[in-house]
Amino acid sequence: MxxxxxxxxxxxxxxxxxxxxxxxxxxxxxxxxxxxxxxRTVGWKIAAVNLSDLAAKGAEPAGALLSLAxxxxxxxxxxxxxxxxxxxxxxxxxxxxxxxxxxxxxxxxVLGLTAIGRAGPVVPSRSGGEAGDGIxxxxxxxxxxxxxxxxxxxxxxxxxxxxxxQRPQPLLDAGRDLAPHVTAMMDVSDGLLLDARRLAExxxxxxxxxxxxxxxxxxxxxxxxxxxxxxxxxxxGGDDYALLFTLPPAADPFTLLKGSSFTLxxxxxxxxxGAFALVDDLGPVPLPGRLGYEHHPS
Amino acid sequence: MxxxxxxxxxxxxxxxxxxxxxxxxxxxxxxxxxxxxxxRTVGWKIAAVNLSDLAAKGAEPAGALLSLAxxxxxxxxxxxxxxxxxxxxxxxxxxxxxxxxxxxxxxxxVLGLTAIGRAGPVVPSRSGGEAGDGIxxxxxxxxxxxxxxxxxxxxxxxxxxxxxxQRPQPLLDAGRDLAPHVTAMMDVSDGLLLDARRLAExxxxxxxxxxxxxxxxxxxxxxxxxxxxxxxxxxxGGDDYALLFTLPPAADPFTLLKGSSFTLxxxxxxxxxGAFALVDDLGPVPLPGRLGYEHHPS
Numbered sequence: 001m002x003x004x005x006x007x008x009x010x011x012x013x014x015x016x017x018x019x020x021x022x023x024x025x026x027x028x029x030x031x032x033x034x035x036x037x038x039x040r041t042v043g044w045k046i047a048a049v050n051l052s053d054l055a056a057k058g059a060e061p062a063g064a065l066l067s068l069a070x071x072x073x074x075x076x077x078x079x080x081x082x083x084x085x086x087x088x089x090x091x092x093x094x095x096x097x098x099x100x101x102x103x104x105x106x107x108x109x110v111l112g113l114t115a116i117g118r119a120g121p122v123v124p125s126r127s128g129g130e131a132g133d134g135i136x137x138x139x140x141x142x143x144x145x146x147x148x149x150x151x152x153x154x155x156x157x158x159x160x161x162x163x164x165x166q167r168p169q170p171l172l173d174a175g176r177d178l179a180p181h182v183t184a185m186m187d188v189s190d191g192l193l194l195d196a197r198r199l200a201e202x203x204x205x206x207x208x209x210x211x212x213x214x215x216x217x218x219x220x221x222x223x224x225x226x227x228x229x230x231x232x233x234x235x236x237g238g239d240d241y242a243l244l245f246t247l248p249p250a251a252d253p254f255t256l257l258k259g260s261s262f263t264l265x266x267x268x269x270x271x272x273x274g275a276f277a278l279v280d281d282l283g284p285v286p287l288p289g290r291l292g293y294e295h296h297p298s
Numbered sequence: 299m300x301x302x303x304x305x306x307x308x309x310x311x312x313x314x315x316x317x318x319x320x321x322x323x324x325x326x327x328x329x330x331x332x333x334x335x336x337x338r339t340v341g342w343k344i345a346a347v348n349l350s351d352l353a354a355k356g357a358e359p360a361g362a363l364l365s366l367a368x369x370x371x372x373x374x375x376x377x378x379x380x381x382x383x384x385x386x387x388x389x390x391x392x393x394x395x396x397x398x399x400x401x402x403x404x405x406x407x408v409l410g411l412t413a414i415g416r417a418g419p420v421v422p423s424r425s426g427g428e429a430g431d432g433i434x435x436x437x438x439x440x441x442x443x444x445x446x447x448x449x450x451x452x453x454x455x456x457x458x459x460x461x462x463x464q465r466p467q468p469l470l471d472a473g474r475d476l477a478p479h480v481t482a483m484m485d486v487s488d489g490l491l492l493d494a495r496r497l498a499e500x501x502x503x504x505x506x507x508x509x510x511x512x513x514x515x516x517x518x519x520x521x522x523x524x525x526x527x528x529x530x531x532x533x534x535g536g537d538d539y540a541l542l543f544t545l546p547p548a549a550d551p552f553t554l555l556k557g558s559s560f561t562l563x564x565x566x567x568x569x570x571x572g573a574f575a576l577v578d579d580l581g582p583v584p585l586p587g588r589l590g591y592e593h594h595p596s
Contacts, residue, residue, distance in 0.1 A: 015394030017361050017414060020318065024363040024412060026397045028405075063315050065322040067365065067410045096313030099324045103406070107326075110408040112365045112397070114322060116315060 014057050014117075021117040023053035026067075029108035034148075036155050039076045041166035042111070043083025050115035051091050051170035052187040052241040058124060058179020059117025061091055061172070066098035067112035071105075080111075091172060122180045124245070129184035129203035131272040133246035136253060137265050138174045140217040141192050145237020146224055160219040168241040174262055178245055181256050185245040191238040191292020196268070197276055199244060209268035211235060211280035215242075217263075228280055238293045246270060312355050312415075319415040321351035324365075327406035332446075334453050337374045339464035340409070341381025348413035349389050349468035350485040350539040356422060356477020357415025359389055359470070364396035365410035369403075378409075389470060420478045422543070427482035427501035429570040431544035434551060435563050436472045438515040439490050443535020444522055458517040466539040472560055476543055479554050483543040489536040489590020494566070495574055497542060507566035509533060509578035513540075515561075526578055536591045544568060 014023040025046070027033055033042050047064070054061060066084070070077060088095055093115065103109070129135075147165030150157040170187075178185060184203055188195045193209070200207040211231040224230040247253060253264050271277070278285040312321040323344070325331055331340050345362070352359060364382070368375055386393055391413065401407070445463030448455040468485075476483060482501055486493045491507070498505040509529040522528040545551060551562050569575070576583040 015361065015363065017394065018317065020316070022361070022363055022394060022412070022414065024365050024395070024397050024410075026365045026367055026399050026408075026410070028367055028399055028401060030402055031400060063313065063320070065313065065320055065412055067322050067324045067412075069324055069326055069367075069408045096315060096320060097322070099322050099410070101324050101326055101408075102329060103326060103408075104328055107405050108402055110324075110367045110399075110401075112322075112324070112410050114320070114363055114365075114412040116320065 014053050016119060016123055019119055020062065021054060021057045021059040021119050021123060022114065023050055024112060024114045025049045025053065026110060026112040028110050034151065037166060039079035040083035043080040044087045044167050046111050046113045047084055047087035047091065047093060048168045048170050048241065049189065050113045051093065051172060052168070052189065054115055054117035055170045055172045055175030056124070056185050056187040056243055057117065058120040058122060058175050060176065061093040062116045062118045063094045063096040064088070064116065065096055065114040068098070068100045069103050069110040070100060071103055071109060091170065120176060120179050124179050124182050124185040126184050126186040126199045127202040129199060129205055129246035129270045131205050131270050132249055133183050133270045134249060134266045135196060135207060135209065135268040135270060136245050136247060137215055137242050137267055138178065138245070138262050139171055139240065139242030140215045140220065140263050141188060141240045141242050142220045142224070142234025142237055143217050144168060144239035145233065146220055148239070161223060165239060168239065170241055171243050171262060174257065175243055177257050178243065178253065181251060182245040182247060185243060188240040188242045188244050189238060192235040192240070192244070194292025195244055197291060199246070200270055203270060205270040206273045206275040207268055208271055208277040208279065211278065211285060213265055213267045215263040215265040228282070228285065231280065232288055236288060236290060236292050312351050314417060314421055317417055318360065319352060319355045319357040319417050319421060320412065321348055322410060322412045323347045323351065324408060324410040326408050332449065335464060337377035338381035341378040342385045342465050344409050344411045345382055345385035345389065345391060346466045346468050346539065347487065348411045349391065349470060350466070350487065352413055352415035353468045353470045353473030354422070354483050354485040354541055355415060356418040356420060356473050358474065359391040360414045360416045361392045361394040362386070362414065363394055363412040366396070366398045367401050367408040368398060369401055369407060389468065418474060418477050422477050422480050422483040424482050424484040424497045425500040427497060427503055427544035427568045429503050429568050430547055431481050431568045432547060432564045433494060433505060433507065433566040433568060434543050434545055435513055435540050435565055436476065436543070436560050437469055437538065437540030438513045438518065438561050439486060439538045439540050440518045440522070440532025440535055441515050442466060442537035443531065444518055446537070459521060463537060466537065468539055469541050469560060472541055472555065475555050476541065476551065479549060480543040480545060483541060486538040486540045486542050487536060490533040490538070490542070492590025493542055495589060497544070498568055501568060503568040504571045504573045505566060505568055506575040506577065509576065509583060511563055511565045513561040513563040526580070526583065529578065530586055534586060534588060534590050
């Protein structure tokens with residue numbers, strides 16, 4: 001049954017059913033968030049990561065179903081639900097229902113959310129890009145990975161990078177405004193290099209990415225600098241929830257998105273050959289061994 | 299945000315969004331299925347339990363999203379997916395997408411499915427029953443619990459009771475035909491006594507249930523007999539996926555469901571006081587301490 005057209009080969013982040021877009025993300029304690037992360041931020045994050053998938057489809061939040069596999073730790077659960085409620089109110093995502101189950105002693109929490117969005121007039125996929133299209137990013141990358149590194153060094157760390165890791169902001173407005181114009185779109189959750197390669201492969205293209213063009217925040221540059229190593233760290237870190245999209249060469253997103261307040265940057269192009277060419281202002285850059293987070297059992 | 303009308307107070311099994319009904323069930327290894335259960339039957343079951351929630355809403359299967367938190371055990375996963383595919387094909391449920399994540403070593407598998415159904419003209423809730431309504435069951439109860447007991451005594455056990463435990467059959471046709479006529483409906487998944495009390499409470503009623511009227515299969519009666527203890531075992535065992543519904547006293551489901559092939563039985567009525575009266579042909583029956591499975595962390 002995975003050949004259903006709504007599945008898009010299960011390759012995509014979200015499924016389309018009638019006027020709705022559906023997505024599900026599951027996060028595991030100790031894998032997708034730190035055991036020490038404040039539970040309120042975990043609740044925010046599970047909503048935000050699903051909303052980011054809706055943003056990449058240009059969809060408006062319509063509702064969510066929650067799946068909780070929990071320990072018996074009522075204080076944690078209350079704070080988690082408060083954080084989820086924060087995000088649901090902030091982004092207008094009604095919590096419609098779900099399921100709560102008990103875990104055997106010692107098992108890590110597994111938290112899932114299905115988010116449902118109302119589709120706009122166009123629902124982009126990640127497979128519609130064509131050779132010659134520009135590869136663009138809305139939002140900065142690297143902040144969350146830098147925030148995680150700060151927390152791993154000092155659990156009491158705070159600031160905009162930690163905030164980016166713990167309370168990501170899905171770019172719903174940008175996704176809605178971009179959707180009618182892009183040839184392909186997806187969110188960057190597992191690392192730019194990995195996700196960009198996925199978009200190129202789904203589109204039957206190769207790609208050229210320019211590290212020098214990466215949109216880095218002032219906070220990121222202040223903490224990590226902006227040399228090649230810093231840019232490779234940002235491009236493979238993941239948890240960004242920026243939007244990655246492709247546009248025909250003639251299109252100009254700065255005129256498409258007049259008045260928008262997020263960073264827009266052209267970071268490369270889709271190419272006709274199947275290769276992945278990474279460059280910066282010094283020339284070709286060898287592809288790192290790890291392009292991002294592959295979420296498969298290991 | 300839990301006050302959204304589609305949530306029905308989160309008390310219900312399924313949410314309603316536009317023309318769709320949404321439900322999510324999560325099952326945990328060692329809690330909701332046995333580690334030794336054949337993975338193909340686990341795949342079947344996760345589809346069937348969600349489809350049973352759609353059946354209780356009178357909805358037609360439209361699609362599903364899968365959430366898998368897995369160990370690295372490829373043979374298990376392939377068989378699980380084959381069983382899921384069996385059920386998806388059998389009941390016409392397209393698998394639209396989902397998420398697969400890795401678990402830390404030693405953690406039990408957590409498997410979730412969100413099922414989406416197309417709503418019929420009427421979507422019953424569990425809260426619409428009124429005092430005086432008859433309480434009815436479509437399908438038999440106790441078979442799955444008896445099958446589980448057989449497997450616990452002998453892992454190589456087979457037969458219709460084991461089949462009922464491992465490959466439950468959601469009553470989609472019955473649900474669709476009953477939905478326009480019932481005052482309330484839900485599926486029996488956690489035990490008849492517990493689920494019937496939930497329906498009565500949601501409807502603001504008490505209830506009287508007659509154990510002597512329970513629909514028991516021939517296989518159940520052959521294995522466990524049909525005395526009071528056998529009937530209490532069936533009424534608290536869970537995993538039945540029968541449909542529990544209420545009808546005004548004048549309604550006759552046998553004429554509503556002409557030609558149907560499943561068991562129909564009137565097992566009691568909703569009452570005006572808040573009490574739970576359990577009886578059988580010998581008189582009042584004390585309520586057992588455990589009415590069914592409460593799936594909360596313990």
